[in-house]
Structure formats: C-alpha cells, structure tokens
Amino acid sequence: MTKPFSLTTLLRDNIKRLVPYSSARDEFNGEASVLLDANENAFGSPYSRNYNRYPDPKQHRVKNRLHQIKGVPAENIFLGNGSDEAIDILYRAFCEPGVDNVILVPPTYGMYEVSANINNVQCKKVPLTPDYQLNLDGIAEAIDARTKMIFICSPNNPTGNSINRQDIETILVNFDGIVVIDEAYINYAKQLSFTKDLAEFSNLVVLQTLSKAWGLAGLRLGIAFASTDIIAVFNKIKPPYNINQATQDIVLEALERVDVVNEWIKETVFEREKLISALIDIQQVHHVTPSEANFVLVKLNAPSELYAYLVDRGIIVRDRSKVELCAGCLRLTVGMPDENKIILNAIHSFYKESN
Known part of the structure; x- marks a missing residue:
C-alpha cells in the first residue's frame, strides 16, 4: 500500500x-x-x-x-x-x-x-x-x-x-x-x-x-x-x-552550446569504453565496474602503491581502496585520448617494474 x-x-x-x-x-x-x-x-x-x-x-x-x-x-x-x-x-x-x-x-x-x-x-x-x-x-x-x-x-x-x-x-x-x-x-x-x-x-x-x-x-x-x-x-x-x-x-x-556538449558526451563515452577495454586486458586488473559515468572504478593489484607511483609522475586519480565495498579499487576519470594513453602506459610500467 x-x-x-x-x-x-x-x-x-x-x-x-x-x-x-x-x-x-x-x-x-x-x-x-x-x-x-x-x-x-x-x-x-x-x-x-x-x-x-x-x-x-x-x-x-x-x-x-x-x-x-x-x-x-x-x-x-x-x-x-x-x-x-x-x-x-x-x-x-x-x-x-x-x-x-x-x-x-x-x-x-x-x-x-x-x-x-x-x-x-x-x-x-x-x-x-x-x-x-x-x-x-x-x-x-x-x-x-x-x-x-x-x-x-x-x-x-x-x-x-x-x-x-x-x-x-x-x-x-x-x-x-x-x-x-x-x-x-x-x-x-x-x-x-x-x-x-x-x-x-x-x-x-x-x-x-x-x-x-x-x-x-x-x-x-x-x-x-x-x-x-x-x-x-x-x-x-x-x-x-x-x-x-x-x-x-x-x-x-x-547553455546555447548544447551541440558542443552533446559532442563532448559522445567522445567521453567512446573514450570510456576504450579505457575499460584496455584496463580489462591488464593481467593485474581483477575487475572494472560497468560505468555509465565519466569515470571507471577499477579493482587491481597494489592500489595504494600504484596510486603513489602515479602521483610521483604527476598523474592524479582517486584511491577508493578504503571505501566500503571498494577494497582494492582506484577511480579513474575518463580524460582526453592522450591523457588516457598516459595513465595506461603508467599502469603498465608500474606492474612491469614491480615484477
């Protein structure tokens, strides 16, 4: 009722x-x-x-x-x-x-x-x-x-x-x-x-x-x-x-530029899906939560160490590993294509150097 x-x-x-x-x-x-x-x-x-x-x-x-x-x-x-x-x-x-x-x-x-x-x-x-x-x-x-x-x-x-x-x-x-x-x-x-x-x-x-x-x-x-x-x-x-x-x-x-914003949204969604696909292919990544936002939540090995590694290189993401139900996770905002390449390369380098 x-x-x-x-x-x-x-x-x-x-x-x-x-x-x-x-x-x-x-x-x-x-x-x-x-x-x-x-x-x-x-x-x-x-x-x-x-x-x-x-x-x-x-x-x-x-x-x-x-x-x-x-x-x-x-x-x-x-x-x-x-x-x-x-x-x-x-x-x-x-x-x-x-x-x-x-x-x-x-x-x-x-x-x-x-x-x-x-x-x-x-x-x-x-x-x-x-x-x-x-x-x-x-x-x-x-x-x-x-x-x-x-x-x-x-x-x-x-x-x-x-x-x-x-x-x-x-x-x-x-x-x-x-x-x-x-x-x-x-x-x-x-x-x-x-x-x-x-x-x-x-x-x-x-x-x-x-x-x-x-x-x-x-x-x-x-x-x-x-x-x-x-x-x-x-x-x-x-x-x-x-x-x-x-x-x-x-x-x-x-607000007169709705057309421009709609194009940004399309490009962001396209880059988001590319980023998700690339992250899934990384062996040390355990899970990428399906996203309908302009960011992705990624569960991976050594999140705190990776976060510090990225900070040292001027790449800032969000460490969510201590948040409830987000253990082992970093939150990555979808950036411009070159920014997404930079962070992916940095993640690969971190795990390569960690071995």
Whole structure:
C-alpha cells in the first residue's frame, strides 16, 4: 500500500514559521531603467557596469533556458551554489538536529554524510549489494518514524553504475519521506532522468549539475528539480543572492552550446569504453565496474602503491581502496585520448617494474 506523502508533516517547525529575507529585487519583477532600490554603486564597477547590480535572486533567465533544454517547468527548478547547497538546504528544511535521521547507501557521494554531520542528523547506512544495487529489504528495515530522507546517487559515485530504476520507484512509492536522486552523471548514462517523473512523485527531488558534462565545475552551479512546494522551501531558506551575476551570464552563454556538449558526451563515452577495454586486458586488473559515468572504478593489484607511483609522475586519480565495498579499487576519470594513453602506459610500467 502506498504511504501518504505530507510535506507539512516533514518540514521542521522553525522552517514552517520562517519569514524569509526579502531582498530589493525580490520585491520587484520586470524591467526598469532607473534602479534606486538596493543601495548599489550607480557608477558601475571597475570590471563591468553589469556587476555593480545585484543578480536576479530567482535566476529567471537561466531557469527558463534550462526549461527549454530539460523539459522541466522553470517553477520546478532551484539553482544552488553547487549541488552541495541543495543538499544542505534539504537537511536544514526537513531534519530536526539530534532527532531525525536519513538513509545513505554506501559506497556513495561523501557530501551526504558530511552535510548530515554538520546539521547533527543521524545517518543510517544500508550498504549496496555486491553488484552495487539497492538492498531494498535492508532499507525497509532501517526506516523508522524519524527517517526523513533517502539519498540515492545514480549513476553512482564512486562505482559508476546506474541504480535499477524499478528499485528506485519501489522506494518512491512506499516511503513517505523525501527521496533524493543525485543525477550528477546522468548525461553519460543510457538510463532516463527521473525529472520526467516529478509530476507522479511529490516526494521526489532530483539533483543535477553543470560541473560534469557541461564542463562548468569552476562556476559551482547545481540544480534541484522538485515539486513547486519543495522548490518554495528551497527559495525560502537560500541566501537572497546565492548565484552571482557572473555565473548567471556565463551559464546562459554555455547553455546555447548544447551541440558542443552533446559532442563532448559522445567522445567521453567512446573514450570510456576504450579505457575499460584496455584496463580489462591488464593481467593485474581483477575487475572494472560497468560505468555509465565519466569515470571507471577499477579493482587491481597494489592500489595504494600504484596510486603513489602515479602521483610521483604527476598523474592524479582517486584511491577508493578504503571505501566500503571498494577494497582494492582506484577511480579513474575518463580524460582526453592522450591523457588516457598516459595513465595506461603508467599502469603498465608500474606492474612491469614491480615484477
């Protein structure tokens, strides 16, 4: 039987009572030629006259462009200072410190736990199965009356695989809290985004980013897609001008280059499959997890020693060998063709020198 979802029941009492800060630009909508409302410097700035004005606090132009690309209404979109801001707001909105808990499914993205610890929220960990899928029975057993959220990363970081869609839907149907699906790597995956299911599941929050496929990691722009009620909560809590004008300007320019990004995605997937094939052929490699991201998780001999060997040669990867269910593993980002050749040659050299 489907459990009822009630946003009001989930919200912390202080958030229900919260009167958000009302900025000058929040109180005005439309175009104007004389702006004397926000105590800005009317002479401009040393860099550009554009940056002497506060940015649009609701980022309407960026959201409207994302609507055209993603097919999600602008009113169902929140923009944050990286996905990390959206994650932190979720904790502050729905989890009473020292009282509530969330469920994490390791190995997974580390900021879910860091944000929980910052907000004094208990994490109940239900490890993925050996093939890196959800343990539905374990999750069901872990849920209690104080469980407010479940975080699922798909494609998962650091494993790279997509989580079974039917399993995620099972949780969405049966859990009466917030289900957060982090799709930072969805552009590289065959699996369809859960943004298409927002109308069906009112407890769904989908996180995406412009840091990966869009190549804008330096701008720190994260996206949350959710019901208008949940988006209203995000907007109630966020700082008034959380996305600066320079970021909005650059993002709008980048969002006009969908064709370029799609070509990068194709090339990255092609290089990923080449890299996987080459790694599998190395005798000391035990397993390469099938990936739908722009990285691969590789189980191999002497991972820590290999990591140090690579660092000495200026090649930086991620040592995941001490992460739950990732013993003996390194995570390699898919680079440019020449970078992939360099790391493959270095791996071969390490094992050759180790014999």
